[in-house]
Amino acid sequence: MQAAAKQETVNTTFRPKILKRKLRLGESAIEAGLFIVGFLTIFVTVSIVIVLGDQALLFFLDPEVTLAEFFMSTKWVPAIGEFGIWALVSATLTTSAIAILVAVPLGLSAAIYLSEYASHRARAVLKPVLEILAGIPTVVYGYFALLFVTPLLRELIGSERIGVYNMLSAGLVMGIMILPLISSMSEDALSAVPNSLREAAYAMGATPFEASTQVVLPAALSGIGAAVIVGISRAVGETMIVAIASGATSEFTFNPLKAAETMTAHIARISGGDLPYGTVDYNSLFAIALMLFLVTLALNIVSQWIVTKFREQYE
Amino acid sequence: MIKYTYPEQQDLERFVALRYRTAWIWQLLFLSALLIAIVSLSALLLNVVDGAFGYVAYEFKKDPLTISEKPLEELSKDELIAVLQANLSRGAYNKLEKETPLAARSEGELYNLIIERIIQIKTLETYPLFRSLFEKSAIEAEVREKYPNARLEFRSWLSPAFLTTPMSSRAEFAGVRTALLGSMWLVGIAIAFALPVGVGAAIYLQEYADRKSMVNRIIQTNINNLAGVPSIVYGMLGLAIFVRAMEAFTSGAMFGITDTNGRTLMSAGLTMGILVLPLVVINAQEAIKAVPDSIRQAAFGVGATRWQSIWSHVLPNALPGILTGSILAMSRAIGETAPLIIVGASTFVTVDPQSPFTKFTVLPIQIYQWTARPQDEFHAIAAAAIIVLLVLLLTFNATAILLRNRFQRRW
Numbered sequence: 001m002q003a004a005a006k007q008e009t010v011n012t013t014f015r016p017k018i019l020k021r022k023l024r025l026g027e028s029a030i031e032a033g034l035f036i037v038g039f040l041t042i043f044v045t046v047s048i049v050i051v052l053g054d055q056a057l058l059f060f061l062d063p064e065v066t067l068a069e070f071f072m073s074t075k076w077v078p079a080i081g082e083f084g085i086w087a088l089v090s091a092t093l094t095t096s097a098i099a100i101l102v103a104v105p106l107g108l109s110a111a112i113y114l115s116e117y118a119s120h121r122a123r124a125v126l127k128p129v130l131e132i133l134a135g136i137p138t139v140v141y142g143y144f145a146l147l148f149v150t151p152l153l154r155e156l157i158g159s160e161r162i163g164v165y166n167m168l169s170a171g172l173v174m175g176i177m178i179l180p181l182i183s184s185m186s187e188d189a190l191s192a193v194p195n196s197l198r199e200a201a202y203a204m205g206a207t208p209f210e211a212s213t214q215v216v217l218p219a220a221l222s223g224i225g226a227a228v229i230v231g232i233s234r235a236v237g238e239t240m241i242v243a244i245a246s247g248a249t250s251e252f253t254f255n256p257l258k259a260a261e262t263m264t265a266h267i268a269r270i271s272g273g274d275l276p277y278g279t280v281d282y283n284s285l286f287a288i289a290l291m292l293f294l295v296t297l298a299l300n301i302v303s304q305w306i307v308t309k310f311r312e313q314y315e
Numbered sequence: 316m317i318k319y320t321y322p323e324q325q326d327l328e329r330f331v332a333l334r335y336r337t338a339w340i341w342q343l344l345f346l347s348a349l350l351i352a353i354v355s356l357s358a359l360l361l362n363v364v365d366g367a368f369g370y371v372a373y374e375f376k377k378d379p380l381t382i383s384e385k386p387l388e389e390l391s392k393d394e395l396i397a398v399l400q401a402n403l404s405r406g407a408y409n410k411l412e413k414e415t416p417l418a419a420r421s422e423g424e425l426y427n428l429i430i431e432r433i434i435q436i437k438t439l440e441t442y443p444l445f446r447s448l449f450e451k452s453a454i455e456a457e458v459r460e461k462y463p464n465a466r467l468e469f470r471s472w473l474s475p476a477f478l479t480t481p482m483s484s485r486a487e488f489a490g491v492r493t494a495l496l497g498s499m500w501l502v503g504i505a506i507a508f509a510l511p512v513g514v515g516a517a518i519y520l521q522e523y524a525d526r527k528s529m530v531n532r533i534i535q536t537n538i539n540n541l542a543g544v545p546s547i548v549y550g551m552l553g554l555a556i557f558v559r560a561m562e563a564f565t566s567g568a569m570f571g572i573t574d575t576n577g578r579t580l581m582s583a584g585l586t587m588g589i590l591v592l593p594l595v596v597i598n599a600q601e602a603i604k605a606v607p608d609s610i611r612q613a614a615f616g617v618g619a620t621r622w623q624s625i626w627s628h629v630l631p632n633a634l635p636g637i638l639t640g641s642i643l644a645m646s647r648a649i650g651e652t653a654p655l656i657i658v659g660a661s662t663f664v665t666v667d668p669q670s671p672f673t674k675f676t677v678l679p680i681q682i683y684q685w686t687a688r689p690q691d692e693f694h695a696i697a698a699a700a701i702i703v704l705l706v707l708l709l710t711f712n713a714t715a716i717l718l719r720n721r722f723q724r725r726w
Contacts, residue, residue, distance in 0.1 A: 213341075
C-alpha cells in the first residue's frame with residue numbers, strides 16, 4: 001500500500017506537463033526569427049506585385065495611354081505615344097509556339113526513351129547530356145542562335161526570304177533550351193508509374209511501344225501536362241535568346257521568318273539604355289513586366305493544379 | 316453472345332510481326348530525339364570553339380620596323396617612352412602623361428600603348444577554326460588577293476592575356492578581367508544574402524511549420540511559384556527597389572561614397588540573391604527532408620530542445636545537400652543576364668571592382684554586348700568569353716557533384 005502511494009507521488013512530481021510549460025526564451029526567439037525569414041519569401045512576391053502594379057498604374061493613368069489602346073492596338077511606338085501590347089505579344093506567341101513545337105515532341109520522346117527503353121548504362125551516358133544542356137546560360141544559346149542557327153537557316157531557306165534577325169531561329173533555339181526541362185519533368189512522371197502496370201501490359205502481349213504509349217503515358221499524363229505548361233511559361237519569360245536573335249523592331253506579325261520584338265526583349269533593350277525615371281516609356285516597361293508576371297504565374301498555378309487534381313494514385 | 320473471330324495462324328504471325336516492327340521504329344524515333352539533343356549540344360560547343368580560334372588577317376597603320384630598329388619587345392622603358400614621344404602628337408603625349416606619368420608605367424603598359432596608338436593594328440578579317448585548319452591555302456590566297464598588305468596569323472582569342480586585361484573598345488586588346496572579377500563579387504553578394512535566408516526559411520518550413528496551417532501552406536506554394544517567375548521580372552524588382560528606392564544604401568552614399576548612383580554591384584548582387592532564393596530554399600528543404608526522423612527522436616530522447624536537435628544533428632547531416640544546392644544556385648547566378656541588363660550593368664568598365672559600391676560588368680553581359688556587335692572580331696572574343704564562362708560553370712558543378720558523392724549518406 002505504502003509503496004503504491006509513494007509511486008503516485010513520484011509520478012505527480014515528474015508530470016511532463018511542467019516541463020512543457022517551461023518557457024524557453026531563446027527557443028521561441030529562434031522560432032520567431034525563422035518564421036520571419038520564411039515570411040520574407042512572401043514579402044518578395046508582395047513587393048513584385050506592388051512595384052510592378054504601382055508603376056503600371058502610373059502608366060495607365062497617363063493621359064497618353066488608354067486601357068483600350070493597350071489591349072486592342074497592334075502598334076507599339078513609344079516615340080509617338082502608341083502603346084498597343086499586341087505588337088509585342090505577337091512575337092512572344094510566335095517564338096514560344098515554335099519553341100513548344102520543338103521541345104514537346106523531342107522532350108517527350110527523350111523522356112519515354114530514358115524511362116521505358118534505356119538500359120542503365122545508356123541512361124548514365126544520355127542523361128548528363130540533357131543536364132549539360134539545361135545548365136548552359138541562355139546568353140550562350142543567344143550566341144548559338146545568331147551565329148550558327150541563323151546562318152544555317154539563311155543557307156537553307158535563302159537569305160532573301162529570311163533576315164539576319166528572325167523569330168524562327170530564336171524559337172528553334174529556345175526549343176532546344178526548354179527540351180531538358182520538359183524531358184526531365186516528364187521522365188519523373190513516367191518513372192512514377194508503378195511497374196505492375198507495365199508488367200500487366202506485357203502479360204497481355206503488348207509490345208514495348210504499346211505498353212509505353214497506351215498504358216504508361218496515359219497514367220503519367222498529369223505530370224506531362226504540367227511539364228508542358230511549365231515549358232510554355234519558361235518560353236514566354238525567356239529573354240536573352242530573343243533579345244540577341246529575333247531583332248529590335250516591335251512589329252505585329254506572326255511570320256516566323258521576320259524580325260519582331262518580344263515583350264521580354266523589349267524590356268531588356270529599352271532598360272539597357274539610360275531611360276529617365278518616371279517617363280511614360282519607363283512606366284510602360286513595368287506594365288509589360290506585370291503582364292509577363294501575371295501570365296507566367298497563372299501558367300505555373302495551372303500546372304500545379306493539374307498535378308494535384310489529375311494525378312493518378314497507385315498505392 | 317458476341318462471337319470473336321480469330322485470325323488464322325499465318326495472319327496472326329504477320330500481324331504480330333507488324334506490331335513489333337512498329338514498336339521498333341518508334342523506339343528508334345524516341346532515341347533520335349536524344350540524338351538530336353546530343354547533336355545540338357555538340358553543335359553549340361563546336362560553334363563556340365570554332366569562333367574562339369582561327370586565322371586573322373590584319374594590317375598595321377605604321378610598320379613596327381619603321382619606328383624602331385630593334386624589335387619592340389626588346390626595347391627598354393626609356394626607349395619605349397622615346398618612341399611614344401617621337402610618334403605621338405604633342406597634345407596626345409601630354410594627355411597620356413597627365414593621366415599617369417609615363418615613367419611610372421610598366422614596360423608592358425607602354426608596349427600596349429605603342430601597339431594601340433602608333434602601330435594601330437587593324438583586323439581586316441577573322442576566320443573560324445575549322446576553316447583555318449582545313450582550308451589554309453584557300454584562306455591565304457583569299458587574303459593575298461583581297462588585302463595585299465595584310466599579314467595572316469593564327470590567333471587564339473582565348474589566352475592568358477584575355478583573362479588578365481580589362482575591357483577595351485578594341486576587340487584585339489579587350490579582356491575579361493573586370494567582368495570576371497565582377498561575376499565573382501556578384502555571386503559572393505548573392506549567396507551571402509540567399510544562403511542564410513534560404514536555409515532559415517527551409518528550416519522553418521521543414522522543422523517548425525505546422526503543415527496544416529494556412530500561413531505555412533501559402534509560404535510553401537509561394538516559394539514554388541517564385542521559382543517560376545521569369546528572371547527579367549526580378550530585374551524590374553531590383554531596378555525599382557535596390558537601384559531606386561534604396562539608392563542611399565546601394566550607391567554607398569551612406570558610407571560616404573559619392574561617385575556612383577544606385578546601379579552598383581550591391582544592387583545587382585541583392586537582385587540575384589532574391590532570384591536564387593527559391594532555388595536555395597527548395598534544395599535545402601530536400602536536404603533537410605532526407606535526414607531521417609530517428610535522428611531527431613534520438614536527440615529529443617536525450618533531452619535536447621528542438622533547436623538543439625536541429626543545430627547539432629539535423630543541420631550537420633543536411634549540410635552536404637545544402638552546400639550542393641547553394642553551388643547550383645551560384646552557377647545559376649553566374650550565368651544569368653537579363654536581370655542585370657535591367658539593374659544596369661555598365662558595358663564599359665576598365666577598373667577592377669574594389670568594393671560592392673562600384674559600377675560593374677559581368678561575364679554574361681560582356682558576351683551579350685560582344686555578340687550583339689556586327690564585327691567578326693567581337694564575335695570571336697564573345698566566343699572566348701563563353702569558353703571562360705562555361706569552364707567556370709563546369710568547375711562549380713563538378714565541385715557540387717564531388718561534394719555530393721563525398722559526403723552523401725544513405726540512411
